[in-house]
Amino acid sequence: MKLTVAVEDCIIGAVMGLLMVGLSGKFFSLKLPDILYALGFGLFLVFIILDLINEIANFSGSMMIIFLTFAHNIIDAVLTVAFISKFTAYTIPYITDYAVPLLSTPEGMFYAGAFLVVANAIWIFTAPMHA
Numbered sequence: 001m002k003l004t005v006a007v008e009d010c011i012i013g014a015v016m017g018l019l020m021v022g023l024s025g026k027f028f029s030l031k032l033p034d035i036l037y038a039l040g041f042g043l044f045l046v047f048i049i050l051d052l053i054n055e056i057a058n059f060s061g062s063m064m065i066i067f068l069t070f071a072h073n074i075i076d077a078v079l080t081v082a083f084i085s086k087f088t089a090y091t092i093p094y095i096t097d098y099a100v101p102l103l104s105t106p107e108g109m110f111y112a113g114a115f116l117v118v119a120n121a122i123w124i125f126t127a128p129m130h131a
Contacts, residue, residue, distance in 0.1 A: 017116025
C-alpha cells in the first residue's frame, strides 16, 4: 500500500532525521516550533504503518530482507512515537519513561537523527535491488 513511490517512508524518515540533527545543533542549527516536529513525525508514523501493511500484503522475496524491513520499521516507529511524545508532552507508557529521556539530550537527538538519515538512505539506495 504505497501512495507514490516505493521509498516514500524512507524519504520522510531521512528528512525527519535531518531535522533532528539540526535540532541537536551538532553540524547545523535548525529550530522550528515543536508542533511542526510533532506533525512531521505523525506523518512519518502513517507512512511506517502503510509500509508495514505493504510488506504484509506483498509477503515475498528474501526472508532476510523481510526481517530487516520489519526490524527497521519497528525501530523507526519507536523513535517516531518517542519524538511525538517529546514534542507534544503527551505521556505514552514505557516510551515516555525509557525512550524520551534518551532523546532529550543533544547527543541522543543527534544519534537518533543520524540513525534515521543513514538507515533510511540505505533503504533508498538499495530499494531497486530488493523490489
